[in-house]
Amino acid sequence: MQDLQTKPNGPVAAAFVAAGVGALVLGIFVVLNEVSTDISNFLKFDANYGLGSGVGPLSGKAILATIAFFGSWLGLGLWVRAKEVNFGRWFAVSLVLVLAGFALTFPPIFEFIVELFPAAE
Amino acid sequence: MEFTDRELWTVLHGLGLGTLFLLAFGGGLAGLYSLSSRLVTPEGVAERTPRLLIGSWAMAIVAWLTVISGTFIAYPWYRATPPEGIDRTVQSPELLDYPRYWLLASDRTAEWHRLGMEWKEHVAWIAPFLATAVAFAVLYYGAQLVRRGEIRRAAIIFFTLAFVAAGVAGLFGAFITKAAPVA
Numbered sequence: 001m002q003d004l005q006t007k008p009n010g011p012v013a014a015a016f017v018a019a020g021v022g023a024l025v026l027g028i029f030v031v032l033n034e035v036s037t038d039i040s041n042f043l044k045f046d047a048n049y050g051l052g053s054g055v056g057p058l059s060g061k062a063i064l065a066t067i068a069f070f071g072s073w074l075g076l077g078l079w080v081r082a083k084e085v086n087f088g089r090w091f092a093v094s095l096v097l098v099l100a101g102f103a104l105t106f107p108p109i110f111e112f113i114v115e116l117f118p119a120a121e
Numbered sequence: 122m123e124f125t126d127r128e129l130w131t132v133l134h135g136l137g138l139g140t141l142f143l144l145a146f147g148g149g150l151a152g153l154y155s156l157s158s159r160l161v162t163p164e165g166v167a168e169r170t171p172r173l174l175i176g177s178w179a180m181a182i183v184a185w186l187t188v189i190s191g192t193f194i195a196y197p198w199y200r201a202t203p204p205e206g207i208d209r210t211v212q213s214p215e216l217l218d219y220p221r222y223w224l225l226a227s228d229r230t231a232e233w234h235r236l237g238m239e240w241k242e243h244v245a246w247i248a249p250f251l252a253t254a255v256a257f258a259v260l261y262y263g264a265q266l267v268r269r270g271e272i273r274r275a276a277i278i279f280f281t282l283a284f285v286a287a288g289v290a291g292l293f294g295a296f297i298t299k300a301a302p303v304a
Contacts (some may be wrong), residue, residue, distance in 0.1 A: 006262065006265040006269055007261065007262065007269050009269070009272060010216055011255065011257075012254075012258045012272055015253070015254040015257045015258065016254050016258075016275060016279065017281065018250075018254065019250040019251050019253070019254040021194055022246075022250040023247045023250055023251075024246075026243060026246055026247065027243075030243050034150065052193040052197070053197060053236065054197030054198075054200065054201060055193060055196060055197055056200060058191070058192055058196065058242055058243075059192070060244060061243065061246075062188070062192055062246050065250075066246075069250045070178070086133075086276070087271050087272060088271060091271075091275045094279075095278070098247065098279075098282060100245065101247055102247065102282075102286070104242060105243035105244045105247070106240055106244075107235060107236050107239045107240055107302070108236075113192055
């Protein structure tokens with residue numbers, strides 16, 4: 001229900017979901033880095049684009065997750081900037097995304113997922 | 122008594138920024154929790170809001186500085202590859218300059234890398250995303266946050282998750298540095 005005494009909650013809901021998107025993208029690239037040598041080489045942004053030195057694939061994972069965070073925040077923010085959204089639902093989505101991101105960065109979980117791919121190294 | 126450049130950077134990354142993060146989290150969490158019309162008067166809300174704004178943004182900025190300094194300054198020293206000629210299967214004094222390989226050289230210490238460092242280096246990056254979202258909510262609503270209970274509660278949850286992410290990273294960082302210091 002809209003609280004007429006305050007600003008619309010859309011921009012804040014967008015920020016929360018964007019944090020979840022950043023966390024999930026990070027987790028996905030953690031898994032992909034282990035699954036594919038090609039992706040692992042692509043994620044070496046330090047060697048490929050000069051962003052850092054000696055960081056390895058972590059440079060790509062961190063930078064892409066950060067771009068996903070700010071990019072999705074911008075996109076979602078523009079979409080709902082003047083809207084009052086169902087914050088409980090948006091927050092539930094953001095929480096699921098964040099927890100998925102946490103899970104995918106946990107080594108026993110991402111190693112289990114990697115084992116499901118026969119071609120994984 | 123002296124510090125190497127690497128020791129100074131790791132102290133700044135872990136102890137300096139880590140302590141600031143902890144302080145900002147404590148202040149921010151207390152501020153968010155108490156910013157309720159049941160607990161404070163309108164004057165109290167007006168008095169607390171600037172402090173909450175500073176605390177939440179301090180936590181977000183410190184979280185960014187910590188992950189950037191950790192990833193792009195300290196982490197390359199940790200994962201540096203030893204030159205040919207140094208046996209990577211024995212925890213020799215020469216291998217100690219290459220912490221990742223030193224830890225992996227023994228079954229007794231390998232899990233500090235395989236579990237500890239592998240989790241730490243990734244999960245830490247979730248903290249600035251969460252802390253920035255909370256800081257934005259505080260900036261956007263300011264004193265109006267007192268009338269937005271659902272957002273205040275969500276902010277408390279995200280703030281706590283940011284602390285958990287940073288806490289996991291900080292704890293493993295301290296243990297790993299004890300087992301194989303970057304020096």
